[in-house]
Amino acid sequence: MMLKIFLILLVLQGLVVNASSSSSSSEEEEDDDDNGSSEKESKGHHSKGHGVPWGYKDQTAWTFNFTHCSGKSQSPIDIDTRKAIHDPKLPPITLEGYDLTDDSALTLWNNGHTLELILPSTMRIVTGFDHEFRAAQLHFHWGTPEVPGSEHTIDNVHFPAEIHVVHYNSKYANMSEAASKSDGLVVLGGFIQIGLHENENYEKILAVITDVSSEEANTEIPGFNVRHLLPNNLERFYRYNGSLTTPPCYQTVNWTIFNDTITVSRKQLKALENTLKAGQTEHLNKNFRAPQLLYGRQVLASFQNPPSIIGSGNGRIGGSNTSSGLSEGLSRGDVLAIAFGALFALTLLCFTFYICQQHKKYSSITKDSRQNVIYKPAMKAEA
Numbered sequence: 001m002m003l004k005i006f007l008i009l010l011v012l013q014g015l016v017v018n019a020s021s022s023s024s025s026s027e028e029e030e031d032d033d034d035n036g037s038s039e040k041e042s043k044g045h046h047s048k049g050h051g052v053p054w055g056y057k058d059q060t061a062w063t064f065n066f067t068h069c070s071g072k073s074q075s076p077i078d079i080d081t082r083k084a085i086h087d088p089k090l091p092p093i094t095l096e097g098y099d100l101t102d103d104s105a106l107t108l109w110n111n112g113h114t115l116e117l118i119l120p121s122t123m124r125i126v127t128g129f130d131h132e133f134r135a136a137q138l139h140f141h142w143g144t145p146e147v148p149g150s151e152h153t154i155d156n157v158h159f160p161a162e163i164h165v166v167h168y169n170s171k172y173a174n175m176s177e178a179a180s181k182s183d184g185l186v187v188l189g190g191f192i193q194i195g196l197h198e199n200e201n202y203e204k205i206l207a208v209i210t211d212v213s214s215e216e217a218n219t220e221i222p223g224f225n226v227r228h229l230l231p232n233n234l235e236r237f238y239r240y241n242g243s244l245t246t247p248p249c250y251q252t253v254n255w256t257i258f259n260d261t262i263t264v265s266r267k268q269l270k271a272l273e274n275t276l277k278a279g280q281t282e283h284l285n286k287n288f289r290a291p292q293l294l295y296g297r298q299v300l301a302s303f304q305n306p307p308s309i310i311g312s313g314n315g316r317i318g319g320s321n322t323s324s325g326l327s328e329g330l331s332r333g334d335v336l337a338i339a340f341g342a343l344f345a346l347t348l349l350c351f352t353f354y355i356c357q358q359h360k361k362y363s364s365i366t367k368d369s370r371q372n373v374i375y376k377p378a379m380k381a382e383a
Ligand SMILES: [Zn+2]
Pocket: 139, 140, 141, 164, 245
């Protein structure tokens, strides 16, 4: 009987192993593609934007050509969730004019450092700060399949990518006037993770990314609700004073980093990581600056919650979860791993039980047979 159960469990386990290996082999195939292209990754592309060229390969060089880059309020930073101070007085952020319609057109372009979408100044942050802030552009930072490329880190953990929506203080005429002013800029930042499903809002941009693969290339896309590129929950965020994360590194940014993450599919992230070029041949990836020292700056949090699991594929970084993300938290691989583990444990248990039973049976048989043996000592051969 026990042997039968054991055999059934073994067959079941075999089925699970087959299923999981077929899913991981398709992932391996994808990874092979990634390795092929990541070999050609950026060797430090250069900018024509600010006159002096700069690249991500040698970030220490920035400080020689751009004095602000060695300042004491630089970005990005690592957000140490244990040290972040809960500030219940941080006002909630309200966005207006983000829901653009498709009768307007937005310019998307490859500026040699990132993929940038130019935004109309009618998009605004109307509460959350002392002034109204107008949108200028949004862009992304990313890595490679092997190297996650967010700029900010949470407890020293990078996320696959990060979105920045850049706004300028409405008391200034435009972005370039505001950029160097101490109260000039507000950037909303969100972490991008891999989820199970394609993100249809990100697809509005990523569907045409091949059109801007070469540096300086641009294309137009129909307007859409840009709010949907940010996390669902904008109430939970970190706040600190920092800088532009690219030269000239002006220390004029009031940073908001959302606690909730955004998920895109693996394929979508790959499009971001593999499509753009900087210069003639270099791949535009790993376009993130290393975390900078705090020099006594404080990071505020709009919420009070102990951090939980980071980077689990969940929609949230820390604190208690409500709706978003949890269902996407467990990938097919995770489920299979759990099922396999449970089956393995059950099989082991049954096998141990079976061995014990067999051992008992055997020892009682040998005991019985011993009882039937009459010990007869051999005659001493004395010659
Ligand atoms: Zn940025």
